[in-house]
Amino acid sequence: MKLQYIGLNEIKGPLVFIDNVRGIAFEEVLEIKLNNGEIRHGRVVEIDDNLAAVLVFEGTNELSLNNTTAKFLGHPMEIGVSKEVLGRMFSGLGSPIDGLGPIYVEKTLDINGLPLNPVAREYPRNYINTGISSIDGLTTLIRGQKLPIFSGAGLPHNELAVQIVKQAKIADKKGEEFCIVFAAMGVKNDVADFFKRSFEEAGVLEKVVMFLNLSNDPIIERLIAPKCALTTAEYLAYEKGMHVLVILTDMTSYCEALREFSSSKGEIPGRKGYPGYLYSELASLYERAGIVKDSKGSVTQIPILTMPNDDITHPIPDLTGYITEGQIVLSRELHQKGVYPPVGVLPSLSRLMKDGIGQGYTRDDHQDLMNQLYASYARVMDARSLASVIGEDELSGIDKKYIQFGNLFEKHYLNQNSNQNRSIEETLDLGWSLLSVLPKSELDRVDEKLVDEFYNQEKAFREFQIDDKIVIHKEAM
């Protein structure tokens, strides 16, 4: 029989303090019943002898020191799961909100999860074909990877995420089962709606589990939503053998909720007011991706975050990049040029692609080709900044060539329709065509043999309909 505690000692932001508690565990959850019958949920975040500090997920509005009864539940925050979660919609705390009633519960799981033993992990190596050149060609997504999208307000990160979901052949040829777990944190209603509609159009709604905490939902609930989502994902992947793609959006709202919690607890703030343990907190989410040895399934994560002020050194993208296995960075400049998806190539990276591309995975030439595209596109940036100083006309022939290459690369390679699904061969061949616009001697990152096999300037000029007027100094001799 669990004791009930009437009244509170103190209310401070989202925290309440309950005195004279006994036998309460750290991180135990409780129900707080208001006099008007409403029930809220909370978690013990600190205990001093018989004084418990409790974080109330739904917020402390309307609470007073004497209108509540608290009941401790004797366990940490848990969620009930079974395969019935597929096709359902839940609140950020994991209660059904689609009007279809409770689900059958096969198992209740602690949402905090446990760290995966590195020995039990299997290193991810199989690439996911998204049909998007900038991803498949340059920042290849690997099954079991955590690859976030670093975006900014107003950039098409949602469209990109949806296109990945629609086109990704997550199930491989063996027709293994796949599903999508979607967690919204503090996003607007129409964003959640956009995702739902898109899943519907793609005919995968039956395969989607949604956890929604929208912008008008309680802020502290945002701290719970991704944990519910990842617990569900791990269950589906490691116990039911499914390939799970998890989309978490917007991680920035999650971090802001954490900051609010931390400051109300009176903790010493770190950079930009975020708590010193933001890194560990984020890691406890992002590390819940991967493949384990004794299961067929996998958890692939695509967290989305909006960079405050488009600043990649802001603590949220910064710490994220230190934990995730790469990042896809969207560029406002490309977006303004009308390029979709506006993937800012240079700062983007997929750390796992090195082991999941090339012979046996994509194609032999992939690694070299990718390196050369990066290196050449970086040269474009130098040429452009020089052009902005001395004017494009004054550029040397080779710099002009790079400017031409850069424009074509953005227009033909990066840019594609939101329903265009390119095969990996198309993407790779396109890369070679673009490189062929440059003089052969500029290709210093690729093996000679590959140049002989794939470099074809005439064809490239035809393909992009350019008649080559740019005279390169050294070839003129």
Next chain:
Amino acid sequence: MNKIYSINGPVIKIKDSTDFQIMEMVHVGEKKLLGEVISMSKEYTVIQVYESTTGLKPGEPVYGTGEPISLDLGPGLIGNIFDGIQRPLTAISKTDGNFIVPGTNVKALDESKIWDVLFACKKGDNLSHGDVFAYVQESELIIHRLLVPQGKSGLVETVKKDGKYKITDELVEIVDEFSVKHSLTMVQRWPIKKSRPFSRRLTLSVPLISGQRVIDTLFPIAKGGTAAVPGGFGTGKTMMQHQFAKWCDADIIVYIGCGERGNEMTQTLEEFKDLVDPKSGKPLIERTILIANTSNMPVAAREASIYTGITMAEYYRDMGYHVAVMADSTSRWAEALREISGRLEEMPAEEGFPAYLPSRLSQFYERAGYVKTLNDAEGSVSIVGAISPQGADFSEPVTQNTKRFVRCFWALDKELAYTRHYSAINWNLSYSEYVGDLSKWFNKNVGVNFIQDRQKLIAILAEENKLMEIVKLIGEDVLPDDQKLVLQISKVIRVGYLQQNAFHKDDTFVPLKKQLLMMEIILYLYKRAQYIVKQGFAFSLLTSTGIFEKIIKIKYDIPNDKLSMFDDYYKMIDESLNSIR
């Protein structure tokens, strides 16, 4: 009995107790979670807990152990993977499954395993601390020398016969001057925060060779030396550490994954079982110890992992081995200090880090060195520590303070990484203070010109750096030809020499001899080309020969075992340049 009074994340307090010592290892709660006493006052004893405290309750018991956090040192370390507090992850995965459950109590070293022991002492021998009393073939590559632990010495009374034993079996019995008997087994304990004693430090004069050109040639590290690798995310810190762990010429590698990714540890584990050490032909795992305290594991154990790793390194150093420690990343360790310090409400210094951050960093790096051991052998511990500066800004406290205590600084550069120039070590910001001490070795063992050639490369790159300031403003076309040539040869150095592809079978590790030959041929090309330019030929005639591209690709085109091919390239240079007229 001592009881938990308060719980705040990984920090718990006990009230009104005088039973504990500072730094004492304790067992916390019914699950007996591992913890360490970190401060005390009349009122409170404060403990940091190395495992998740979820579910812990005030009133649960706390048990002292009377000793500081210590390791079991003995055969079975090599080839194994441990967490930050030396729990054996492979063994744990067998008992607990895929996830790490708090409160697991599996012994660090396998006590049922049988080892072949060869004794090195006989009845009547006088043994003291640090002496070798027996040998065990621990892995295919490593002979474990069993050392007499601290506090035990005397005359050997009994010795078992050479044969098969478990690590806890009594092997030798000694009697000290007070007629007290001590028995020696294969395991000894050592506190992780205390450095192990040695006879004396020796000067550093031998390089730790990595096969990475930019390191070995431009910014070499000595055996027993220290280096820091700072860099923003994705700049190549981990790859650099992996390259070192794979190819450097240490006898033993201790690789500490401190607050980093789980998959990286998995990869290391898998890869090192397959990869073969070029010198011995044996799998790399046979000389490697892995410490994995990944970012999602409890934060206090992250702090311990660094000490756990360095203590194991010192233990093998004391057997006369050269050990290299990779710590990826020391920033996560510093952040663990910050997190615990914050929970203790200590007064923060810079950016929330505790005021004792610099002293902790210096204590850690001080544990590196090249020493004469207690048993008169020579051994060394070298440390390569990655730093993950927030916002890739090197002015932050961990980078700045580390800089004071290390003598190599390999600054990884975001811009270079963006262009996929790897290793993205910025040659303008990086330095090595060992060059002077190692010059003699390089000139004697690699070639008399090594250091001089190195100097020339650096000078050319410095000149390029100056010219680039101008080029950024007015373009390259207006430069005089001799300066264009500087840019051209710099490109050969950058792309053909400094850039090194870790995924290429030959380029991933390059012997010093080839490094020297590559430098020499680049400098030869430069000298010849300078002559052509001086004669007044158009610069474009030079570049259109294609010789620069050829030299750039030497790193791929001349296999490491066919160095005689360099002669063909000299001929090629002569032919193409002679053709200019």
